[in-house]
Amino acid sequence: MPSPSVCRWRHLSAIACLSLALPCIASADDQLDKLSQDHNQWVIPAGNYAGQRYSGLNQITADNVKNLHVAWTMSTGSLRGHEGQPLIVGDTMYFESSFPNYVYAVSLKEPGRILWKFAPQQDKFAPSVACCDVVNRGVAYANGVIYANALDGFLYALDAKNGNVKWKVQNADPKLGQTQTMAPLVVKNVVITGVSGAEYGVHGYVTGNDAASGKQLWRAYSTGPDDQLMFDPDKTIDGATQKPVGKNSSLASWQGDQWKLGGGTTWGWYTYDPKLDLFYYGTGNPGTWNPTQRPGDNKYSMSIIARSPETGKAKWVFQMTPHDGWDYDGVNESILTDSTIDGKTVPTLTHFDRNGFAYVLDRRTGKLLSAKKYDAVVNWADHIDMATGRPVLNDAMMTKENVNVKGICPSSQGSKDQQPASYDPNTKLFYVPTNHVCMDYQAFNVKYKAGFPYVGALVNMYPADHGEVGGRFIAFDPISGQTKWEIKDRFQDWGGALTTAGGLVFYGTLTGDFRAVDIKTGKVLWHFKTPSGIIGNPITYTYDGKQYVAILSGVGGWAAIGLAENLTKATEGLGAVGATASLADYTNLGGTLLVFAID
Template sequence: MNPSRPLPALLPAALAACLFAAPAVHAQTAAELAADQDTPGDVLTSGMGYGQQRFSPLRQIDTRTVSRLVPVWNMSTNNMLGDEAQPLVHEGVMYYTTGKSTYAINALTGRMLWKHELDYGPDIGRAALSGQVNRGPALLDGRLFRTTLDAHVIALDAKTGKELWKSKSADYTKGYSMSVAPLVANGILITGIGCGEHGGRGYLEGWDPATGRQLWRRYTVPAPGEAGSETWPATDAWTRGGGPAWLTGSYDPALDLVYWGVGNASPWNAQDRKGDNLYTASVLAMRPKTGELVWHYQFTPNDTFDYDGNNELVHADVTVDGKRRKVLMQANRNGYLYVLDRANGALLAANAFTKTTWADRIDLVTGRPVESAALKRMRETGEQITVAPSAFGGKNWNPMSFSPNTGLLYANVLDNEWDYKPAKQPYEAGAPFIAMEAKWRFDPKAGGTLKALDPVTGKAKWQHPWTIANFSGTLATAGDVVFTGTMEGEFLAFNAKNGEKLWSFQTGSGIVSQPITWEHGGRQYVTVASGIGTVYLYFAGDERLATIPPGGSLWTFALTP
């Protein structure tokens, strides 16, 4: 939600909430979800608001007071496999997830109230190739929702942790898995599937939050005869065409549109799937009640580098060419920062925010990339090329934040490239399917940069360099503080206006998560999970991380009196 949106836009949702809310306890309603960003006593949605700005109006912790920030409590998450979830906070209770556990915690003391443990078979890691993680829960009407690595969606009683329902989405032994934090929009629980490295066929689903009944499924790769199928060859390539949807979408209640990023086409090597391959590497605008597709925009037609389109979609009011627009912004793994009109999907700006050599530019008239000579040559001959960014992307999944105060996006940008060569690989159900050979190239002295980006130009107003690539989300506040973490475990605060480093605290492991801030009894708190993981830890071969111990815990901070 943007703070400037007039209140009447919320009324239909508020009315619906009155009609359908469970009356037993004071349960967070649809209206409260829609107002999340403006009600900092709670954090009820992934992204700290439907518009996923990860911006808080709280200002007790500001550029001056942040030096007095100290830990209030710490709780182990009993997890060695990466802590990437965003916690939720409701009425003094914090909810948090890992790949296998769900916790309710007294948000003021750090003492656990209840836990729910999942049990997986010994083959579960085959499906969850990018990490056995979870990115957080969702809340509605006293129910807590989460997804599972074996591709189920479950609902728990938020008060007790008792399982209310469990619905199967897919067969995980075929390479389908879920880590997504669900989205509740217009009364519908929405989830997306992960399958991009196993030759799956991606989709989004709508569920009845009360019963777990599946209401709709929208495949991200059309079957023959469906709209978009003309962008696939007349083979069975579409049946294993990818298009995963593993990061949480955003929602505009006024337009009643859900926006969801769709990932890579499969396999990575595009030689056997000529065409644009809709709706891979795209954003979809859909009706939450039905999954009806209202508009789409494709970032990377015929994606051959695993650039994806999953990254978070941030809403804001931004001036483009002198006109105030309601936009959707994505810093794509392909290295371009896209600004779209979120009513109709019109492309307003697309500028590089890191080194990009796969394309020369994005054509604003056609909305398509102008591919570089090197990429054209590789497509023609199959020869190896060096191209930026690599599949790690100009920015990975870890979300950026947007401050309406400064008008800037705060993103941990990656600086990298790779040698890439298409190869042949037969498809085998349940096995990884990528069909290429490559060599990563990260500068060992400068793996990434925290950038304060102008959304329209893609240029950094200020930046802070990292030695090791950074996979932490960022958080922006009205106190003009930007919080983020590092792979080496530091939790840091920067001045949002000029990038001055204001404060830091060494946590017990690397930080690859999503910090939040919230308020209770007049005191502002900041919470972040520490617990190293991500595809970079496992797949980059960076031996410097040998001295960063794994093991998850939650940290909550506040100002000393």
């Protein structure tokens, strides 16, 4: 019987570890935490539980990256947007396409050889209620099992060896406007997933399923009474005030039963702190987009919540954008690091919110430590009041029913949407793909009907200052608020970032330019034109002693919804079409996996 330390070695996959020695896997989070420390693999969607998307591999460097070339490629079989990344476990790569959500296991011994393919049978209605393309953000792994969300709301547990379905469970119902696009997170033998659909009046929630059986262990909603939120009014802390939230704090912030259609969906990236035993995620916009119809702070949409993975109970909550009037979903990732605050080292959470502010919170309590703009054009609010945690609003940019408010920055896509940032522990900077886009926003009254759009706003987006720059890739210090360097791009930078110990940061553009950048200077050292635009997230790994970099190419997502669905009117696609009207001049649809190496 092998010892638990055997699990750490990359050439013994977790599948073998499971079959040989059950004591080796006391809990999924313990196993994954150890496996993720082996940078030769990539076993968690964000690289590690902290969501840093950093690799300690350094064969590919600023000096030799010019020699990077295509090692192998394969088609994903799907034309729509690919917002995820592959996983590497032992000698196998796993990834999921956009709808129809093909899941692949690919051999690294024989690159490109498909060991198995899973094609779920789905509710054909699901794509019609996916507001912002039929994207998928990747699979999760634990204990010899691949966990995959399908658009129609089913979560599948697949045997990593052969792709056989071990169990499936439905966590969302498209007939109610609910879909699933996020990558699951596995913690303590619990598979944690969220839900999409705020634009259809969905009552947002996060679900914990038993990793072995699929049984629902708990479900916690974003809005409503305390029992549905899984809040203890005397123990759950309001991060802004550092006091207990009090009884039915969410209900008190809504008018009537509007909370039942309250949005707060949970489709972004999740992170986890094993020491504190808390996982962190963000909630999305309230329903509708028309703020006049929902007076109050609309808690707890637009919030970061810390919960126990085993029980679902909330430890603390922090709301970024009370009474959202701009669709500034709070679902973006929360990256866990240690920060120096007033000379003291603090365990922090850094969150680049859609609203244009980079929040730094003490992840133990949700206390606000810093909130700085990371794009100078942000004008809906002047700053964040550090005493209250609330934005100091620019009243001229507050939307209201039947008024066309012009020149709001950022747009509803935010200064950054779901495209994940990365962190480098050497420079202690964050590398952030951003949107440099503003909007006009006219709210109107809308009625709810299950499965039908429940938006209530006409939006038109365009590059800031109506200029030629729609995206900025930046190196940013969230404590000082200083941008160390930036790369300006024609369109939004909708793909994620990867930093490496080789002194590089990788990212891709909507036009399909995959780049390696000097992490200190921002100089582009290498680039490659991929077959389609990039909204996916790069990873790196080694096999047989050689370092590889992989990326999913396949334009789409909300940024490129016009190209994905052949929309041409500027206000279509919830206003996104205007910002990328000329994207078809630079790229086309089509999902491809590309893997690069140096000889």
